[in-house]
Structures are given as structure tokens and as C-alpha cells.
Amino acid sequence: MKLAIININNGNIMSVANMVDSLNCEYEIIEDPRKLIEFDKAILPGVGSFDKVISRVEPWSEYLHRFIQAENKKFLGICVGLQMLFSESEEGKKKGLSFIPGKVKKINHENRSLKVPHMGWNTICDQKESGIFKEFDENPRFYFVHSYHVVPEDESIVTSRVKYGEKLVASIEYKNIYGVQFHPEKSHKFGKILIKNFINA
């Protein structure tokens, strides 16, 4: 199994790499989109504002598309790495990658006691079976930090939610794409199990 961590210069690469490394799994940090297809699995970490990240991922668009269309490949998008798979975001003007039908919306801010960003450790709910949610012996909690959340057109792709005012999408599974709104690379043993599941998926 060959694992790629996609580096589009938007931070957080080493955290993901450190975690993969701690699982004794080999990986390569790739900066050349043309190499992507050589790998079986790819992780796209994401930090930053939507438009900034989209402009950096644009050169990857066609290669990412080819990757997720290919059989036996698995893809994991983290945070903005998940959000950019959708077609548009209230955070920016640019178009997303549009791999998954749906939108990215601002966390409901009407409730003043609700601070935005949603930042910190939260448990997930409405969990469905998914390749990345195996082997948790307690209800996992994850580190979240986001002001926007994904709203897929097809609700059935949602594999877990997180309660923050309303229930927001915490993870999805769509074809061979896994996506998580939280940061497994910052979520201690819970994140480690999830990344391990992805590696073994």
C-alpha cells in the first residue's frame, strides 16, 4: 500500500505525517500532482480559508478527479480538505472541486452564546458504520476547529454528526472518499485509531 500526503502548502502537513509515522506506516509527502495516481491512498489535510485553499488546490483538480474515479483508491479529506470537495462555500467566491454535490455553510450564528469558530473537543453522534469508525471501544471525541460546515445534498453519505447548536456533519463517506470535519491528527488516540482505519480500509 502506498500512501500519499498531499502538500498544497497550507499547513498541518507534519502533524498528519507524524501521526502516520507513529503508526509505522510509510508515506510520501507529494507536491507534484502528476505523482498522485501512483498511490493507493491519499490524505488531503486542510487548514485555511476556502478561497486560499481552493486556489492552491486548483492545479491538482484534474489529478484528484482521476484519483477518486480510479478503482481501489481511497481518499481522506480533513477539514477544509473535506469542504473543498463540495461545489461552493459561503466562505469564499471561488468554486469548489464539485466532487460531492452540496454546499459549505457558515455555522448558525443566531445563538449569541454559541461561539464561532466551533473550537475544541467534541463527541460525535448519529454514527453510522463506516470504514474509518472501526475499533473504537469508547465513544470517540475529536478536536474540531471550523466556522463552516458541509451540507451534502444526499444525506445518506453522512456517517456522523456533531452537536453544536444544531447538528453539523462531522464525517462523510461517498464512493471512495472519506471526509472528516474534525482533525484526527490532533485527536490523540481517537485520531490515531481513525487514521489507522483509513490506512487499513
Added chain:
Amino acid sequence: MLRPRLIPLLLLEEERLVKTKKFSNSVYIGDPINTVKIFNEKEVDELMIVDYLCTSKKREIQFNLIKEIVGESFMPITYGGGVSTLLSMEKLFFLGIEKISMQTQALINPNFVQKAAEEFGSQAIIVSIDLKKDFFGNYYIKSRNFPNQKYDTAYIKKFVDYGAGEIQINFIDRDGTFKGLDHKIITELASEIDVPLIFSGGLNSLEDFKNAIDNGSSAVAAGSFLVFRGKNQGVLLSYPKINYDL
């Protein structure tokens, strides 16, 4: 539910970790890499490392040390100290730093907060303010590198408008004193500020922590409370198990 965060606040002085009282009189508490490793094993919510003399002593950011510190920890880590360029921020984020706390730069040049937020997103930017009370009970903003400013909520709010994703307030007269947090300020700011607030300085009990959360704080950062033990103040790192169903 979203858990309120209790954040160990570690002060870096060159390559050592120290703990201060009222932000001076530093006492050596340990080696940073080992200390962070211990807190990582305790599965702390988050960690904050501040190279607190970096700007005033005109030192360089210790990227190599930070790289080592971050290497084995799987939790969000905030770094503060000497950050004044987007390039140094990019380097820190690449190493795995989750959030950057800025103080001097934010005071001198609030536009930098905006630039940083546009580049890296608000969620990665903390503006940290040292608050002090004068003889007459008036609060003011103190800095080693910038003239004192009168404190009011509007002054703090301005940083949120510039794009700070979190505001940290340090009660520096209470630092290391175990006197408890300043709940008057917590309550006042929490009703005015929409982004998460972190308070530090003086935490003395879980009750104090819980009160801060009830008063609207999202997180409390603590040094002495998690580092020292007992009246003799021997170094013993600890991290309480908190019952979040309270």
C-alpha cells in the same frame, strides 16, 4: 457536547521551560520536549507554548526546538513569541503548530492580524492580551514592547474585527499566585465577544475553572496549577480528570 478546554501554558526561556510569578521571577520546571511528551500522554485538551521573552530580547524563533516538541504530540498546540512575519507563521504551521498567538505584533500593527487571518484563517490566530490592574483598580493593557493602553471591551473587540479567531486574556497580577481568575472581566468580555475566549492567570481550583466556563469562557490556560504541587511548590505535572456532566 463541546468540552471546555483546560490548556497547560508552558513558558519557554531559551531552551528551558520556566514558570513565572506575575510574569517575572522565573523558576526552572523542566525540559520542554519531555514535558510536552508527558502532557501528551495525559491526553490534555490542548497545549500552549510561549517563548515569552523572544520579542523583548530580540531572539529568533526556535524552529528546531518547536519541530521536536510538536513531533510526538497529537493534540492542538499553540505557539506564541516573536512572530512578526507571515513567512515565520507559515513555517510554524508546516511544523504542525495549530494556532499562533500574537501580542506585540497585534498591538503595534493590528493590520497584521488581518493579513494573518486572511492568509491562514481566523481559527489559527489568537490575540493575547496582558491585563493589569493599577493602584486604583483600573485595568490597563501591559506589554514589554509597547506603551500601556487603557483597557476596554471595544479595544479587545477591535482584534476580532481584524480577524482574531480567539482572544486570550492573561491576568498578569495573578500569574503564579493561585488567587483565582478575575471573574468580573470574564463575565464582562464573554457577553461582548463572539469568538472563543481563553483566560489565564491565577487558576487555583477546578471550581475556579468551572466558574470561568459558566461565566462564558471557552477555555482556561494554566501554568502553576498544572505544574506545581502543594505549598512547597515542587514540580509535579498533573492534569485533572474533569467530570463534564456537571
